[in-house]
Amino acid sequence: MPRDAETPGAAVGSPLAVRMDDVAERARVSRATVSRVLMGTARVSEATQVRVLDAMRELGYVPNTIAQGLAARRTDxxxxxxxxxxxxxxxxxxxxxxxxxxxxxxxxxxxxxxxxxxxxxxxxxxxxxxxxxxxxxxxxxxxxxxxxxxxxxxxxxxxxxxxxxxxxxxxxxxxxEDTNAAIVAGRVAEAGHRSVAVIIPDIRVSTAENRRGLGMAADLEGRGLDVHRVEANSFGTNVDGYDDVVSLVRAGSITAALFPSDWRALGFLDRADAEGLRVPEDMSVTGIDGVMPGIERMGLTSLRIPxxxxxxxxxxxxxxxxxxxxxxxxxxxxxxxxxxxxxxxxxxxxx
Amino acid sequence: MPRDAETPGAAVGSPLAVRMDDVAERARVSRATVSRVLMGTARVSEATQVRVLDAMRELGYVPNTIAQGLAARRTDxxxxxxxxxxxxxxxxxxxxxxxxxxxxxxxxxxxxxxxxxxxxxxxxxxxxxxxxxxxxxxxxxxxxxxxxxxxxxxxxxxxxxxxxxxxxxxxxxxxxEDTNAAIVAGRVAEAGHRSVAVIIPDIRVSTAENRRGLGMAADLEGRGLDVHRVEANSFGTNVDGYDDVVSLVRAGSITAALFPSDWRALGFLDRADAEGLRVPEDMSVTGIDGVMPGIERMGLTSLRIPxxxxxxxxxxxxxxxxxxxxxxxxxxxxxxxxxxxxxxxxxxxxx
DNA sequence: CTGAAAGCGCTTACAG
DNA sequence: CTGAAAGCGCTTACAG
Structure with a gap:
């Protein structure tokens, strides 16, 4: 039975309306054979194959992935x-x-x-x-x-x-992330900092950032540094914790802030500018990720993830x-x- | 007939193996009714609805979008x-x-x-x-x-x-893009440049960048500037044309280079550094896009697309x-x- | 090498 | 309000 011209989503005349049966008819073979050519699995004679391929091209056939998946019970x-x-x-x-x-x-x-x-x-x-x-x-x-x-x-x-x-x-x-955290923490410690802030997002905000933060804090404490853990629990924003960091610096409690991502670190650098805090003269800042285009140009000390x-x-x-x-x-x-x-x-x- | 345990892609016991028929059986209704509840279209009695919803939840049913799309001849x-x-x-x-x-x-x-x-x-x-x-x-x-x-x-x-x-x-x-190109070109002209390079990627590389480049060149020429059109025809790289720009600057032929994207402009800034060219003392550089995180920090003169x-x-x-x-x-x-x-x-x- | 037929998991007239 | 049945566009044993 010919298809109703009202078939939605596949106007007649459009390649998307062409079905395997149409290809089969034009190539004068069965639907099964067209399918075999398409799959490239079973043997099909050279001549038949050419006819089918030609028919597909002439009709602009786009196989219906939906139907393929359903019939084959699998997908690529x-x-x-x-x-x-x-x-x-x-x-x-x-x-x-x-x-x-x-x-x-x-x-x-x-x-x-x-x-x-x-x-x-x-x-x-x-x-x-x-x-x-x-x-x-x-x-x-x-x-x-x-x-x-x-x-x-x-x-x-x-x-x-x-x-x-x-x-x-x-x-x-x-x-x-643990090794990454330790690498950054190690560099900060080697630079001579003894009291720092580590920004630690909640695990529900980002598992990776959470792990990085915890890792940096643990590593630094293991080295005997004084670590201020700053929580950042809001979703979808990078400004969380900036207030705390600024206060800590102003109070002379920290000399560096370690952020768990470049995104957070860069946001803070803008904030530091606005506060008149010079980096690295007044405080040091680090990020993690290192994949942002132009990161070297920005000069952010960071770690590049592979x-x-x-x-x-x-x-x-x-x-x-x-x-x-x-x-x-x-x-x-x-x-x-x-x-x-x-x-x-x-x-x-x-x- | 119960399904073969070998059914690929949907191990028995997994929610993904649960079909609408399973839900129907558990809720003691027909498949059609389950479908109606799922679609939310037709009227279904309150009691039935609750039974169906319960069955779905208990079985962890995940509707097969593939089959839905095929049957309904449409998709969301x-x-x-x-x-x-x-x-x-x-x-x-x-x-x-x-x-x-x-x-x-x-x-x-x-x-x-x-x-x-x-x-x-x-x-x-x-x-x-x-x-x-x-x-x-x-x-x-x-x-x-x-x-x-x-x-x-x-x-x-x-x-x-x-x-x-x-x-x-x-x-x-x-x-x-035309207006954008004119905006950037206008600023460069206003800054006093009289001879500049415009980097123009081929249309097959990027239609947008091509249009921006052509637009900037046309606008500047309309203002009577001397424009050196630099082609950039390689796909997937931003370094195309850098050599030409450096040569033109060295030869004293241009005082600015207008790139059709921040990506290309930033790449060139690195190259300029490597060449010992100071920006903007020795030459000016502009980009277009303005959406890169930290772009203000990098100081690139650009245009922000909406x-x-x-x-x-x-x-x-x-x-x-x-x-x-x-x-x-x-x-x-x-x-x-x-x-x-x-x-x-x-x-x-x-x- | 090829075809007829069953079936994939759903939706939707069509009846009741 | 609900069910039986046809059909969506394919793949794949099963026969030949």
């Missing part, structure tokens, strides 16, 4: 649940993951949560991807907990990229899991970054 | 084809579009092409989205031509965001088109940006 689609794309670290990760996915023949679709919303919104994004029944899932940093993922681990392989992961059912390819390595490895692992789940033993890998010297870390001011 | 999914996520302008756009889509109840999925590949790769991304039979499409800046989109316009509404658009079948919500306005308007229009195509008359809107003063534009050096 893999999903990426990405955190805040405004953050250059995630923007870069996004690009690298796509590049690698393409190399591996995986079709990447991405979902980003609304940056200013919390865990509920991230879960909605997760369901969007799961509803599409993606063949694999990459979860980038964010506030989704392993427990939220747990119910789905039997059905879909999950790789955590760039976020701390310790769940035994989730492969982890992360930045080594985004590309993490993307390459993450996709490699997911690809293996998608193809043969059993062949991959779950591990939690961590990649440390490299110190990025800058002009915002100096010796403490003489008092 | 809208696709965003985004250009290079490493570019902060697109990262910001991505975040804003998602925020707006969520407000409008649209489910956004994004596809990014591999940054270093060309138009073929972007077309593959387009097909990925079309294969999913998204209900609407937002196309961000990139090298895809209107002609590539044309065959699909009958079937799916398309809104161009942040990229020049002139096709009568595609709604355009763009940056006003990303949020474009995202808000683009999603608003797409939403209307998705709901009732006929209600929207195609237009091409343009939003100008605002000048961003910096330290890299000064008076020309005395010779």
């Amino acid at each position: 689609l893999v999903g990426l649940l990405l955190r805040d794309p405004r953050n250059p670290a995630y923007g870069l990760l996004h690009a690298e993951v796509q590049t690698e996915a393409a190399r591996h023949g995986l079709q990447l679709i991405s979902v980003v949560p609304t940056p200013t919303e919390g865990v509920e919104d991230e879960l909605a994004g997760l369901r969007r991807l799961l509803g599409l029944r993606v063949g694999g899932l990459m979860v980038s940093t964010g506030v989704i907990r392993a427990a939220d993922l747990e119910p789905f681990l039997d059905a879909v392989p999950v790789v955590s990229v760039g976020r701390i992961e310790e769940h035994p059912g989730i492969y982890g390819v992360s930045y080594d 985004v590309r390595e993490v993307a390459v490895r993450g996709v490699e692992v997911l690809d293996r899991m998608v193809r043969d789940r059993g062949s991959v033993e779950i591990r939690h890998e961590r990649f440390p970054g490299t110190f990025l010297p800058g002009r915002t870390l100096g010796a403490p001011p003489p008092h | 999914l809208v696709g965003l084809l985004l250009r290079d996520p490493r570019n902060p302008a697109y990262g910001l756009l991505h975040a804003e579009v998602q925020t707006e889509a969520a407000r409008h109840g649209l489910q956004l999925i994004s596809v990014v092409p591999t940054p270093t590949e060309g138009v073929e790769d972007e077309l593959a991304g387009l097909r990925r989205l079309l294969g999913l039979r998204v209900g609407g499409l937002m196309v961000s800046t990139g090298v895809i031509r209107a002609a590539d989109l044309e065959p699909f316009l009958d079937a799916v509404p398309v809104v161009s965001v942040g990229r020049i658009e002139e096709h009568p079948g595609i709604y355009g919500v763009s940056y006003d 990303v949020r306005e474009v995202a808000v308007r683009g999603v608003e229009v797409l939403d209307r088109m998705v709901r009732d195509r006929g209600s929207v008359e195609i237009r091409h809107e343009r939003f100008p940006g605002t000048f961003l003063p910096g330290r890299t534009l000064g008076a020309p050096p005395p010779h």
